[in-house]
Amino acid sequence: MSQTTQTKPAGKGGPGGRGGSGGRGGPGGRGPPTYGGGKPGGQTRRPRREQEEEVWVPKTILGKKVAAGEINSIEEIIQDGLRIQEAGIIKKLLPDLKSEVVDVGIIQKMTSNGQSTRFKAIVATGNQNGYLGIGQGKSKQMRIAIEKATNQALLNVSPIKLGCGSWECRCDQKHSVPFKIRGKGGSVTIEIIPAPRGLGLVAGGKIKRLLELAGLKDAWTTAKGATPTMNSTSKAILDCLKQTFSQG
Template identity: 65%
Template sequence: MFQPPGQQQTEWKPRTTLGSMVLAGKINSMDQIYENGMRIQEAEIVKHLLPDMKNQVVHVGIVQKQTDAGEMTRFNALVAVGNEAGWFGIGKGKASQMRVSIDKATNAAFLNVIPVKLGCGSWECKCNQLHSVPFKVRGKGGSVTIEIIPGPRGLGIVAGENIKSLLKLAGLKDAWTKSFGSTNTMSSTTKAIFNALRSTYSVG
């Protein structure tokens, strides 16, 4: 199969025992990894078990620092990954080049993937399909607090564009949201969403 230049798939050579088990087919789902409390140290493990993962650059910032050699510019990237079906992760990366900072952040997001429990917790719906959260969840990041409230089918996600795109990446189709604090700070907002989605398991 032809691939454009720069898109060639390099062969994965696992560096960890877990990676070797995944490649050998001894572990064939992310659920197995989480049920056994295993730690993921290679992004390729997630890519192998969840090949439909998508990534989204949430924010790229520029940090300029004065040094003896002059002004040094570095990029801070924040990336979210998800398969739109119950897996979601966020990661940060820093580098002197924008592309490298995004690649680092993407890799970190894969290592930070969590399961998101989907369900139908809306009293208006009760369809028992996996389209919303099973109950109200709340997450905090910095000065930002996000509440995600189960919504009936067909509602869509009632939120600003940035929050909506992240919840879709996690697999939500319908939900009400409430946000408190400076939601323009995307690093805090993204962390609040991550913590809220993580509590779909820790609370339930």
């Protein structure tokens, strides 16, 4: 009497199944191998491309002088009354600048072809040690608007004279402004008063961040007008801090 043996069909985890010995992405599976150390059976990943930094090629006479090492500071450019037209000049003279997006928004208007939508961005750049620049950019894409604003902020970088103008402190450290200053931008008027060391920055959120990028650690501030409008507020702050260098 002959015995019959029954064979079980290959399951999902068998040699001929979907998983094989290594899951869907292993040998015998259906998926291709993963990249970048991905888990077996995961989705295919393409290797990341590292973003290459563009090499600055000076186009203006001032840019060529800076690249050649004939000019080593922004103060020399301002004293000679020259105009900075290339952002690469600022990056060359101040390699430690940090950029930060201050405000973003949407601009909508009706045209003959329908509703048009654009993005706007305000970017501030500074090294937290006496230099600050603020710029604005607009474009149909947010990324391009931020790039335009960053480039404009670099062109608007101005030196700021730090000091201690507080009668309560009278130290020789550069932690505040040397004297009382007032600046205006649109309907916004901002006043910065020297403060003793250790007080901190008495200011609102975004105004405080701009002062930190400039390098201030202690100061009293007062603001009047439509301060939520960052376009006017940022201009008022930059106009205010420029006076420390021009009047000092």
